[in-house]
Amino acid sequence: MNPVATPFFFYFLAIMAIVSAIAVITRRNPVHAALSLIVTLLSLAGFYLMLYAPFVAAVQIVLYAGGIMVLFLFVIMLVNLEQNIREYQFNKQWIVATIASLALGGLLLFVYRTGRGAFPSAFYQSYRGLEADNTQQIGIWLYGNYMLPFEIASLLLLVAIVGAVVMAKKRI
Amino acid sequence: MAEITTMHYLVVAAALFIIGTIGVLTRRNVVIILMSIELILNAVNLNLVAFSRLWGMHGQVFAIFVITDAAAEAAVGLGIIIAFFRNKETVNVDEVDLLKW
Numbered sequence: 653m654n655p656v657a658t659p660f661f662f663y664f665l666a667i668m669a670i671v672s673a674i675a676v677i678t679r680r681n682p683v684h685a686a687l688s689l690i691v692t693l694l695s696l697a698g699f700y701l702m703l704y705a706p707f708v709a710a711v712q713i714v715l716y717a718g719g720i721m722v723l724f725l726f727v728i729m730l731v732n733l734e735q736n737i738r739e740y741q742f743n744k745q746w747i748v749a750t751i752a753s754l755a756l757g758g759l760l761l762f763v764y765r766t767g768r769g770a771f772p773s774a775f776y777q778s779y780r781g782l783e784a785d786n787t788q789q790i791g792i793w794l795y796g797n798y799m800l801p802f803e804i805a806s807l808l809l810l811v812a813i814v815g816a817v818v819m820a821k822k823r824i
Numbered sequence: 825m826a827e828i829t830t831m832h833y834l835v836v837a838a839a840l841f842i843i844g845t846i847g848v849l850t851r852r853n854v855v856i857i858l859m860s861i862e863l864i865l866n867a868v869n870l871n872l873v874a875f876s877r878l879w880g881m882h883g884q885v886f887a888i889f890v891i892t893d894a895a896a897e898a899a900v901g902l903g904i905i906i907a908f909f910r911n912k913e914t915v916n917v918d919e920v921d922l923l924k925w
Contacts, residue, residue, distance in 0.1 A: 662828045666836045673840050673863055677847030682855045689859050692840070696866050699833065705873045708887050712869075715891055720862070720898045727902040728855055731909040736916065742850045743918050749849030757842040764834055771830045771878075786884075793885045805892045812896035819903030822910070 661702065669695040680737055682728045686721060693717045707787045833874035840867035852916045854908070858901045865894045 668691060675688035693716045700709035794802050840863055847860030869887045876883025909915055 659828055662832060666832075669836065670839050670843070673843045676859055676863060677843060677851060677856065682853060682859075685856050685859055689862065692863065693866065696870055699836075699870060700873050702828075703833070703873050703877050705876065705884050705887075708869075708873055708884050708891075711888060711891055715895060716862075716866075720895055723898055723902055724855065724859065727905055730906060731855070731915055733853075733855075733915060736853060736914065739852070739916070741852060743852050746850035750846055753842050753845040753849060756845065757838060760838045760841075761835070764831060764838070768831065771834075789881050790884055790888070793881050794888070798885055798889075801889060805889055808896050809892065812899050816899040816903035819900065820906045 661698070665695040665698045665702075668692075669699075680741055682733060683725070686724050686728060689724075690717050690721050693721070705786065707790050830874050830878060833870060837867040837870040837874070840864075840870070852918055854905055854915050854917050857917065858898065858905070861901075862894060862898070865890055 672688040672691035672695070676685045676692065679685040679688065693712060697709040697712040697717070700706070700712060844860045844863035844867060847863065848857050851857055851860065869890050872883040872887045872890070874883075876887075905915065908920065912919060
């Protein structure tokens with residue numbers, strides 16, 4: 653089975669993801685940044701579809717683009733950012749921070765270049781659990797091998813909900 | 825154009841990761857810093873799913889766990905932002921200096 657990862661779609665999605673990611677960290681208005689982040693998340697969902705992970709793609713759209721980003725937009729509306737937009741947007745150590753991050757990127761590229769042989773160049777063709785029963789496979793893994801981490805994640809979510817309420821409440 | 829390999833996905837993920845780090849380290853607006861953290865988590869997710877194409881379902885299950893953690897982190901972080909804004913009437917991180925001396 654040939655992957656549907658046609659080069660055109662890959663480069664299209666990659667350029668869309670990276671350009672809107674740059675827009676996220678450079679826009680002055682946080683609402684524009686949030687909308688650019690939604691574009692990045694949607695193009696990542698396209699990547700997941702190209703990698704035969706339709707369940708993760710659906711979760712990405714429903715939970716990230718639908719849930720978390722709505723939360724972000726609500727908070728942007730709740731806090732009054734009008735005077736912040738007129739202020740200087742970058743802090744004092746931005747040159748050092750950018751140089752350090754780019755050095756990290758150079759290190760990553762160096763590691764990928766030298767360790768290129770460790771990654772098989774073609775996708776593993778006889779890999780089962782592809783698009784047809786992907787959701788079923790994930791369910792079996794989640795409730796089988798990953799049972800304990802799954803329960804811990806549910807506990808984490810409960811604690812996070814309680815913590816968020818405690819943080820945002822005026823008087824306990 | 826050549827065939828798309830795992831390496832292509834890794835390079836895109838690395839680019840998103842670097843952009844997210846730059847955002848965390850340089851911006852003053854704490855809402856945008858949280859968005860940059862989401863960018864970093866998504867870069868890691870792309871790596872995990874790209875590797876799950878090679879080595880089975882583990883990567884996709886881990887990606888779902890990472891998304892869960894991102895949701896929890898966003899909820900708590902935004903709660904902290906609201907509490908902070910109520911106290912100081914600002915969202916700039918360099919004005920959070922109660923614990924500095």
